[in-house]
Amino acid sequence: MPPNIEEFNAYRRKMNEKILACGHLGISRFFNLDTRAYEDGALPSKTKELLGLVASLVLRCDDCITYHVGQCVAQGVTDEEFYDTFNVGLVVGGSIVIPHLRRAFDTLEQLRGT
Amino acid sequence: MPPNIEEFNAYRRKMNEKILACGHLGISRFFNLDTRAYEDGALPSKTKELLGLVASLVLRCDDCITYHVGQCVAQGVTDEEFYDTFNVGLVVGGSIVIPHLRRAFDTLEQLRGT
Amino acid sequence: MPPNIEEFNAYRRKMNEKILACGHLGISRFFNLDTRAYEDGALPSKTKELLGLVASLVLRCDDCITYHVGQCVAQGVTDEEFYDTFNVGLVVGGSIVIPHLRRAFDTLEQLRGT
Amino acid sequence: MPPNIEEFNAYRRKMNEKILACGHLGISRFFNLDTRAYEDGALPSKTKELLGLVASLVLRCDDCITYHVGQCVAQGVTDEEFYDTFNVGLVVGGSIVIPHLRRAFDTLEQLRGT
Amino acid sequence: MPPNIEEFNAYRRKMNEKILACGHLGISRFFNLDTRAYEDGALPSKTKELLGLVASLVLRCDDCITYHVGQCVAQGVTDEEFYDTFNVGLVVGGSIVIPHLRRAFDTLEQLRGT
Amino acid sequence: MPPNIEEFNAYRRKMNEKILACGHLGISRFFNLDTRAYEDGALPSKTKELLGLVASLVLRCDDCITYHVGQCVAQGVTDEEFYDTFNVGLVVGGSIVIPHLRRAFDTLEQLRGT
Numbered sequence: 001m002p003p004n005i006e007e008f009n010a011y012r013r014k015m016n017e018k019i020l021a022c023g024h025l026g027i028s029r030f031f032n033l034d035t036r037a038y039e040d041g042a043l044p045s046k047t048k049e050l051l052g053l054v055a056s057l058v059l060r061c062d063d064c065i066t067y068h069v070g071q072c073v074a075q076g077v078t079d080e081e082f083y084d085t086f087n088v089g090l091v092v093g094g095s096i097v098i099p100h101l102r103r104a105f106d107t108l109e110q111l112r113g114t
Numbered sequence: 115m116p117p118n119i120e121e122f123n124a125y126r127r128k129m130n131e132k133i134l135a136c137g138h139l140g141i142s143r144f145f146n147l148d149t150r151a152y153e154d155g156a157l158p159s160k161t162k163e164l165l166g167l168v169a170s171l172v173l174r175c176d177d178c179i180t181y182h183v184g185q186c187v188a189q190g191v192t193d194e195e196f197y198d199t200f201n202v203g204l205v206v207g208g209s210i211v212i213p214h215l216r217r218a219f220d221t222l223e224q225l226r227g228t
Numbered sequence: 229m230p231p232n233i234e235e236f237n238a239y240r241r242k243m244n245e246k247i248l249a250c251g252h253l254g255i256s257r258f259f260n261l262d263t264r265a266y267e268d269g270a271l272p273s274k275t276k277e278l279l280g281l282v283a284s285l286v287l288r289c290d291d292c293i294t295y296h297v298g299q300c301v302a303q304g305v306t307d308e309e310f311y312d313t314f315n316v317g318l319v320v321g322g323s324i325v326i327p328h329l330r331r332a333f334d335t336l337e338q339l340r341g342t
Numbered sequence: 343m344p345p346n347i348e349e350f351n352a353y354r355r356k357m358n359e360k361i362l363a364c365g366h367l368g369i370s371r372f373f374n375l376d377t378r379a380y381e382d383g384a385l386p387s388k389t390k391e392l393l394g395l396v397a398s399l400v401l402r403c404d405d406c407i408t409y410h411v412g413q414c415v416a417q418g419v420t421d422e423e424f425y426d427t428f429n430v431g432l433v434v435g436g437s438i439v440i441p442h443l444r445r446a447f448d449t450l451e452q453l454r455g456t
Numbered sequence: 457m458p459p460n461i462e463e464f465n466a467y468r469r470k471m472n473e474k475i476l477a478c479g480h481l482g483i484s485r486f487f488n489l490d491t492r493a494y495e496d497g498a499l500p501s502k503t504k505e506l507l508g509l510v511a512s513l514v515l516r517c518d519d520c521i522t523y524h525v526g527q528c529v530a531q532g533v534t535d536e537e538f539y540d541t542f543n544v545g546l547v548v549g550g551s552i553v554i555p556h557l558r559r560a561f562d563t564l565e566q567l568r569g570t
Numbered sequence: 571m572p573p574n575i576e577e578f579n580a581y582r583r584k585m586n587e588k589i590l591a592c593g594h595l596g597i598s599r600f601f602n603l604d605t606r607a608y609e610d611g612a613l614p615s616k617t618k619e620l621l622g623l624v625a626s627l628v629l630r631c632d633d634c635i636t637y638h639v640g641q642c643v644a645q646g647v648t649d650e651e652f653y654d655t656f657n658v659g660l661v662v663g664g665s666i667v668i669p670h671l672r673r674a675f676d677t678l679e680q681l682r683g684t
Contacts, residue, residue, distance in 0.1 A: 094322025208436025550664030
């Protein structure tokens with residue numbers, strides 16, 4: 001039920017390339033804004049990735065959660081920091097977030113290799 | 115396309131255990147509140163499960179719909195009561211609910227063994 | 229901040245008449261389906277109004293909440309039954325529901341005349 | 343209950359200026375993408391404004407609906423074309439869209455000066 | 457990860473038949489309204505299908521997107537018109553729409569047979 | 571159009587007291603979980619308030635945004651940190667977030683007394 005990380009990343013990369021290759025200027029500029037929103041600025045990249053994760057949780061987008069869990073792991077987010085973020089997402093978004101939380105735990109486990 | 119009920123329940127149980135084992139007090143208390151929200155009170159458990167089902171329909175969460183359809187079957191909800199609930203969900207939530215309704219019918223069929 | 233019930237009802241009635249007077253067949257049929265979804269059927273009207281209320285809570289629509297609180301009062305829903313319904317809406321929908329819950333309590337108070 | 347168009351436009355203009363004056367590059371680029379998304383392209387601006395209107399209806403954003411109704415009026419959208427668009431928004435988004443439809447009719451009436 | 461169009465259509469058709477066979481008048485009338493909302497009227501069917509597509513994008517419903525991409529192809533929507541519609545959906549709905557855009561591109565590719 | 575902070579806080583406090591006074595154990599426990607979710611833990615309270623703010627932005631809840639902007643000001647969040655958070659909310663949630671961003675800027679201005 002949870003996505004396999006390797007397959008998820010391969011499909012994401014392949015389709016992003018196709019989308020950017022379509023040549024629509026608005027779409028490619030949006031993708032650029034999206035990438036830059038998480039770079040170091042007044043807030044460090046790690047905090048921004050946590051913001052992206054909690055936004056993805058409350059909007060209940062599995063692919064976005066999978067992506068930001070991966071980015072957070074790369075930024076050195078600890079398990080306890082993940083749980084605090086999951087808890088904010090759960091309280092704000094309600095029990096409807098729980099199925100996504102199950103898959104987020106699964107993804108985190110895959111990424112930690114535990 | 116619709117989830118197999120056995121696999122759904124097994125994955126749900128396995129991941130809930132892992133989430134509760136993470137030791138975050140806020141998360142485990144939330145899970146407790148979630149369970150108790152559907153127990154008999156001023157409203158009987160059956161009515162509360164119907165409330166949970168319609169909330170899941172309009173928020174368009176397949177896993178939550180699958181779970182509450184199962185709980186409603188256990189509470190003795192009849193097919194006609196299900197259809198009335200589906201209809202409220204459809205009217206309030208719109209045609210965007212229809213794909214979830216297809217899977218809800220499929221889940222109900224699996225659970226009835228018909 | 230909460231709507232005045234009299235003004236709310238007057239505006240709702242006036243604008244519904246204008247919408248129906250526009251003569252679009254699809255729109256007027258939709259309004260008819262909406263009305264009939266809450267009539268007695270396999271489930272009694274009271275239960276359907278509770279379903280409409282919880283759906284409105286989790287979708288966070290103040291006007292819909294105001295309307296269904298009024299319909300529930302007319303159906304004889306007790307305070308304790310309201311609280312159980314609010315609780316399901318709160319647990320499913322999360323803390324984002326709380327501002328709407330404040331206004332729902334206010335509306336209920338107005339309608340009870342307390 | 344419906345917004346006064348003059349006040350709405352004045353507040354929108356004033357605050358957009360303040361937002362752009364804050365100097366955040368990502369935000370100002372986003373505002374630019376937003377403006378350009380509705381310009382003539384493969385689809386004419388009128389069709390794009392109808393797309394913006396229906397998206398605003400199903401996402402239930404009153405300010406966005408008010409804005410796009412105004413843009414559609416400027417593009418020469420007829421009443422019957424508005425009703426068809428409202429109907430698609432209503433069917434896709436469900437009865438939860440109705441309170442916003444009331445205000446959209448009100449806004450349209452203000453703009454037509456009828 | 458993207459749905460196979462043949463399987464999607466077969467499952468959709470099979471379950472729609474079961475839903476309509478359940479005999480609930482409200483549900484079958486809703487399905488009828490849904491079908492008629494996209495027929496030629498003040499706006500041509502092609503424009504209405506674009507409205508249905510953008511509404512599905514911002515509400516992030518993969519099945520609805522797959523269905524409306526298919527309808528749009530049948531209506532002769534060009535690739536450039538699709539990209540303009542995708543761009544409006546992306547700007548209005550945000551980056552949370554991107555995973556659905558990936559699958560929409562994939563579906564379009566399947567339907568074009570490219 | 572933006573809320574007056576004093577009135578907002580007074581109404582929020584008054585209605586929260588009424589809600590807690592209703593005596594429903596599930597509801598009061600939920601309010602407690604909500605409060606504790608933002609206390610210092612593995613993540614500092616300031617980061618958690620930023621998480622609450624971005625979640626409120628993408629879910630488009632004005633009252634929640636007003637509240638978390640106030641909490642963030644109390645935690646010493648700088649203007650530039652606010653803008654970075656607003657930008658993440660805007661990119662993830664799309665242009666539908668813009669009307670809420672206008673009011674968030676207005677609220678921030680009120681709180682800064684500028």
